[in-house]
Amino acid sequence: MPVFSIRSIGRKALYYAPPVLSFVAFIIAWQLYVDLFGVSAFILPSPERIVRAGINLGPALWGHTWTTTYEILLGFLVGNAVAVGLAYLIVRWSVAERIVYPFLIVSQTVPKLAVAPLLVIWFGTGILPKVIVTALVCFFPTAVNVVQGLRSADPNAIDLVRLVTPSTSVIFRKVQFPSSIPYFFAGLKISMAAAVIGAIVAEWVGANSGLGYLILYGGTSMRTDLMFVGVGVTVILGMVLYGAVGLAEYLISWRRTDVRTNT
């Protein structure tokens, strides 16, 4: 059957229609509520007003979006690189597990919003403290999932390798590492969702650009519509980035149905 047959398009439309239509209905209801009841734009701006505020920002909005995207991506990259490295150490050496795990848990229990001002004192209002906060919230879900993934390797499969070679690095490359891939992506997805929040929160503490800064600015200058613009773009950005991780998973990872992961 051709991919784009009328029937398959019809089926897809039927599948996606309910969520899309209900979203559209929600926006319309919002608009009508604001218009009919004359709600003040300060309390709740209408969708139309929010979109106009966004358009009026013009290139500045792109600037804010790009700043935040850059922080997220950089923090995501650094956090996950550290996570994978730590996970490897933890699985490889039991001493490393005892040393690293307490730090892992402390890093998660430390309130990020409280630490962010400290980071601003140390590293200024540039991009660095944002990247650090983002990396901090990113790495935990990935580390935990990769540790579990590396340990999910079938011991019999490891014995199988040992029929040929006792090399632990071969066992790692051929069995443990590939076994961990689905877990890795499960971790990455949670990590990406967390990264967006991390970057926004970090911007709140001290920044002069970024979507978090825009939301904060909107709040302090009584521009509720700007706050909504910031939140809206953040949501879209988060969805796009999350989708990108999902796409990477689809392209790279082998799929299994019986994988259980930490969420």
Next chain:
Amino acid sequence: MTDARPGADGAAQTAAHPAIRFQNIGLVYGRGTANEVEALKDVSFDVRPQEFVSILGPSGCGKSTLLRLVAGFLNPTSGSVSVGGVDPENARTNGLLGVVFQSPVLLQWRNVIENVGFLLELQGVPRRKRQETARHYIDLVGLGGFERHMPHQLSGGMQQRVSIARALAFGPSVLLMDEPFGALDALTRDRMAFDLLDIWKRDKKTVLFVTHSVQEAVFLSDVVIVMTARPGKVGLIRPIDLGRPRTKDHRLQMEFVEHCRVLLDELEADVGYH
């Protein structure tokens, strides 16, 4: 325990080393602790080259442990194991040993041909040669045409065939099979038994086969060894003189039934049913 088979200590044995020799094997877990468990006690028997030997026994009698000893994944507390006259570690690194587990243990991210060629790949066999060998054994286990399928697309029986093909492609002289058909339904299990005998006849391997099923053991084997539990000991070594090739008719013969009865008696004596 002495080997009751005719000629076991005679001329046939002097010509070559036994394929596998267990000599007064003892295995104690957690020695010197409160949880000390004697898993195996004074286990001795030989498996001759190209012989099909099954080990029968209740759960926890150390059947699978015996296989791990042969593969050198485990060392006995006392006694010695040799494979073709060398110690297990040596035998293993020389590629003398193939293993089939109860579960297929396929690498989920590799297709059938890549799974079958996996051990050859680890040995550094070039890709083309490896694929050729893998194809041969995929055909042999009756999976021709499924080379590019992923493991999850195959039934349990087919997956186990892939794992048998993988063990064979490695070219071992000794095949260790740990309840390989244990997880399969009765019909599939039956077919696999026939196919395994075909392969065994063609490929001329020594097989050490662990199973729970008395009928399966008798049907497949030249010799069946009954283990008793706690500690695992050899209870009975029974040659199965049914003639080959084995067919469905063998199972209806009086001798077949008699073998089963004797083995079952030995098993039940240990468990204490009577």
